[in-house]
Amino acid sequence: METNAEWEARCRRCGRCCYEKIEYEGRVYYTDRPCDKLDLGTMLCSVYEHRHIEKAECLALDQAALNRGILPADCPYVSELxxxxxxxxCDESEE
Structure with missing residues (x-):
């Protein structure tokens, strides 16, 4: 079993998980809207240590979240699933 530090070390800091997602007919779609807490210069969360308090919709990357399909396929957290x-x-031009 991984330690918290080992789990956190998997992250490449790409920031893609911090973009707004919508769920439609059982599928998850990314939008082009980043979380307002994502620093677009560093691609890091500006409130990382308190992100679940500052942003209630920010999900912890636990097994339940991974099973929902919220991370890109090439993300190290899910690449072995x-x-x-x-x-x-999400192609919003089709809406």
Whole structure:
């Protein structure tokens, strides 16, 4: 079992998990809207240590969240999951 530090070390700091997502008909879609707490220069959360307090909709990266399909397929947190159903990019021009 990984320690918290080992788990956190998996993150590449790409910031893609910090973009707004919508769920539609059982699928998760990414939008082009970043969380207002994401520093776009560093791609780091500006309130990381308190993110679940500052932003209630920020999900902890636990097994339940991973099972919901909220992370890109190439994310180290899910890259080893078999049959992982990664989110798709939302094309809002089709709405």
């Amino acid at each position: 078999v049959n992982y159903n990664a989110p798709q990019l």
